[in-house]
Amino acid sequence: MACSSHTEDINEFFFSVIETDEYKEVEYLIFSIRKHYLHFMADMRGVQFEIPAYLEKFVDLVIDRFNKSGISTVDILQYMLDNDINGWINYYANVFIVPTARGEKLEAVKDLNELFAFVMTGYILDSFRESKIDIRVIAKDEKLLYDTNQYGLSIVNGVEFHRDYFVFEDKAYLYSMLTNTNTIDFGDSMPGFARIISSQIQDGNILLRLDDRLAVPINQAISYSSLNFEKYRGPQFHFSETILRAPKTITIHIDEETADKLLLVVKQKYDDDMQKAFLHIELETLPYKDKESKGQHCITTFLHGMYYPEDDIFTHIDCAKNQYAMTEYVKKYSECSEDVPVDLYTEINELHHKIWCVEKGQYSREVWYDLMIVSLSGKYRKLLDEILQ
Structure with a gap:
């Protein structure tokens, strides 16, 4: 065990590293x-350990x-x-x-010194990385270098999707932690x-967040997934016409085992340009929280579509994450506060964090449904099917 004086020096060294611009x-x-990065x-690793180009500058600083x-x-x-904590230092040390x-000779x-520096860097990255997702922090430091809409999304027509990243204009962007990447x-x-999006959508625009912090040159693209055991098994498609044709509905379906809820809000609007009525259809996951729940905030999945009943098409579908202060969210979830309705939106626009969008095309109800299902976890998929039956 390291002595106390060494421990103080080591802690000081670590903290000096994580305060740098390189970190x-x-x-x-x-x-x-x-x-974990050590994982x-x-x-x-192929045959030998190699420091990736995107990390070289930081490793040099650590050394x-x-x-x-x-x-x-x-x-x-x-x-x-x-x-x-997770056993990876023991692995690298002993093996x-x-x-x-x-x-x-292994x-x-x-080069042993290079490997040691790489392992030490990985330890720093794992030990001091954020353990919680906070949309406010993510939005504050975003680097959006392309033109965006009001939600921070850019048109990326021609994008090439991969398992852990997408490619646009010679850069490979990791999917953010807010993106549902289940297959x-x-x-x-x-x-x-x-x-x-790739197989069923033929027209209109594709929009994504192009946060340059997640971008590396194509030849440095980061792949980290092993085989994914959580996948979507598509149930039979059900779509109740009565839901879509109601002037306005708020439907809440609850999982009796977990008390998690799925909120469906349908609002009727009129498109002056097209001279047609359309519907805003919104889905939001409402995980169970009460006054005893820990944490300062709650993040939900919010899915939105614009549906034209006369043409039986969607022209816009998007996915976002909403972040609420825990005290406000508990009121929203409980449905017992006149000041905080269950369909309350986030307090500021940056906490309504768009992930992807398709728009200005003609998308069938089946496409809408498929995009909803792959964006929801299993319990919410079941609730959606029960709502739509």
């Missing part, structure tokens, strides 16, 4: 890789700060072993670092929403 430049990118390092700290490799390795230090280790079929090469 902040990669922090959100690493956060959006949906596994990802092991998965992405420089460490060399100036006066801390020995033995002390910091022991510190990391003592504080090894690669210690045997190589003792003189063994094909995976090109339709086992082993599919892209998320469910992307598969439906």
Whole structure:
């Protein structure tokens, strides 16, 4: 176990690293890789460990700060072993670092000092990364370099979807942590929403968030998924005409086991340009929360479509995440406050965080339904089908 004086020096070293611009430049990118970085390092290794280009600048900084700290490799390795939450430091130490230090020749280790720096960097990234999603923080630091609409989405017609990222204009963008990346079929090469957009939507525009913090050159594209066991199994399509033709409805369906709710709001509007009536159809997941629930906020999935009954088509479908202060959300969920109705919207626009959108096309009810299903988790899919029967 590292002595207290060494521990103080090591903590000071770590904190000096995470306060740098180099750390902040990669922090959100690493956060959006949906596994611990030390785990990802092991998965992405070919024969030898290689530091990816997007991380080289930060690794160089870690090496420089460490060399100036006066801390020995033995002390910091022991510190990391003592504080090894998920077991990956033990893995690297026992399989690669210690045997190589003792003189063994391992094909995976090109340079021990470089590997040690890489592992130390991975430890820092895993130990200090955000553990909770906060839309307010994400929105504040976004780097949107393309023209956007009022919701921060950019037209990305011609986008190429992959399992963990999408490609647009020579950059590979990781899907943000707010994006549902579950697949339709086992082993599919892209998320469910992307598969439906790619295969079923032939006209109109595709819009996504182009946060440059999640972008790397195509030749550095980040793939981290193993086979995905949570997938969408599409139930038979049901669509009640009476729901869509009602002037305005608020339907709430509850899961009797979990008390989670699915909110459906249908609002009738009139399109002056097209001289036709249309409906805003909104779905929102309402996970169970009460006054004893922990956390400062609650994030829900919000799905919206614009449906023209006369033509039996949707012209716009989008997916967003809403973030509510926990005190307000509990009132919204409970449906017992006149000041906070169940169809309350987020207090400010940036907390209504759009993920993707298709618009200015003609999309069938089946396409709408498929996009709803792949954007909802299993319990909410069941509730949606029960509403639409």
